[in-house]
Amino acid sequence: DLEQWKLVRHGVALHVSDEGVIEQFMGYFGLDELDWEHYREKYGDIHRLDRILKSEGKSPDDYKLAKQADFLMSFYNLGTAEVERTINGLGYSLPKDFAKRNFDYYLARTSHGSTLSRLVHARLAWEMGMSDSGWELFMDALRSDLVDIQGGTTGEGVHCGVMAGTVYDVLVSFAGLNLNGDIPVLNPKLPGHWKGLDFRFTYRGKTILVSISGQQIKISGNNMGKDQIKFHLYGEELTLSEGKSLIATIK
Numbered sequence: 001d002l003e004q005w006k007l008v009r010h011g012v013a014l015h016v017s018d019e020g021v022i023e024q025f026m027g028y029f030g031l032d033e034l035d036w037e038h039y040r041e042k043y044g045d046i047h048r049l050d051r052i053l054k055s056e057g058k059s060p061d062d063y064k065l066a067k068q069a070d071f072l073m074s075f076y077n078l079g080t081a082e083v084e085r086t087i088n089g090l091g092y093s094l095p096k097d098f099a100k101r102n103f104d105y106y107l108a109r110t111s112h113g114s115t116l117s118r119l120v121h122a123r124l125a126w127e128m129g130m131s132d133s134g135w136e137l138f139m140d141a142l143r144s145d146l147v148d149i150q151g152g153t154t155g156e157g158v159h160c161g162v163m164a165g166t167v168y169d170v171l172v173s174f175a176g177l178n179l180n181g182d183i184p185v186l187n188p189k190l191p192g193h194w195k196g197l198d199f200r201f202t203y204r205g206k207t208i209l210v211s212i213s214g215q216q217i218k219i220s221g222n223n224m225g226k227d228q229i230k231f232h233l234y235g236e237e238l239t240l241s242e243g244k245s246l247i248a249t250i251k
Contacts, residue, residue, distance in 0.1 A: 012090055020095040021105045022087070024071045034063040034109070049111040066110045068117030075099060076120045079180070080127065100128050115144035119165040126173040134173065135191055142166045171199060175210065179203065185232045186219070188212050188250055203229060208240070212250065220245040 015023035023029050039046050046052060050060040050067060069076065074083050080099045087094060095101065103124055112118055118141040126134030145158040171177045175197060176187030184203055190196075196213035206229060207222040221229065224242035231238045234251050 010090060014087065014090065014092060016092055016094070019105075020098040020101045022071060022098075022102060024066075024106070028064065031064045032062055034065050036108075047111055047113045050113065064109050066106065067113035068110065069120040070106070072103060072106050072120060072124060075103075075124055099124075103128060112140075115141060115159055115162045116165065118144070119162055119169060123169050123173050126169075131191070138166065138169060138173075141169075170197070171201070175199065175212070177201070177210075181232075183230045183232060183237075184208070186210070186217070187234055188217055190250075215250045216247060217250055218245050218247050 015026070015029065017023070017029065034049075036046075039049065039052065043052055048067075049065060053060045053063070078086075084094060084098070103121075107121055110117060110121070112121075118137045122134050122137035122141055124134075125131075125137060141162055144162055174188070174190050174194070176185070176189055178185040178187075179201075188197075190212060196211070198209075198211045200207055200209045202208070206224055206227065208229070209220045209222065211218045217233070219231065219233075219238075219240060221240050221242065224240070226242070229240045231240060231246070233246070233248055238246050238248075240246055
């Protein structure tokens with residue numbers, strides 16, 4: 001029952017360092033640090049660091065390293081606010097910038113052995129205000145199959161998950177689209193060199209068209225009938241109905 005699950009939830013243990021970093025799994029903080037610069041200088045491409053270590057007779061399980069996003073996936077899937085709410089609900093106190101502290105800590109220990117890794121880190125970096133890092137990671141993900149950044153895998157087949165993920169990142173990171181709540185949310189923040197962005201999505205059977213151009217955003221709907229759809233645009237609630245468009249200024 002619900003009461004039992006509440007007890008289970010409050011019994012979940014986390015290890016949070018003095019710096020506010022959440023341990024990826026029990027025992028992670030006790031693992032050895034890897035000399036990343038040494039391996040970069042020696043091998044250049046260290047995306048598949050797991051294979052490199054095994055070739056040296058070592059185990060990647062002995063080091064603080066990850067092939068792709070691990071604990072940070074909770075931020076990607078749930079959002080920073082929900083992760084913070086959940087952890088606070090367990091009775092833990094976190095610093096205000098705990099999300100960025102965890103991002104910086106684990107990004108420095110990730111080899112991006114999977115092209116999906118950059119996709120996740122790109123969105124998180126963008127959401128945390130690190131637009132330069134976010135754009136660089138996004139472009140790496142976008143180019144992954146176009147220029148075969150892993151050196152030979154594209155010939156065996158393209159990664160459709162990464163391709164779809166880059167489109168999704170455009171909608172979520174750049175257009176600021178969020179459909180997780182009761183009503184759609186839009187908080188556009190395009191890359192500085194982008195002139196605009198047009199896209200459409202389906203919400204409760206209705207087709208919503210969004211056009212961002214310069215400093216203006218236009219939202220309209222198809223097949224609305226007598227229905228109305230409420231939006232949150234930069235925190236302001238707006239109502240969309242058939243035959244009408246919502247026009248606002250980009251903030």
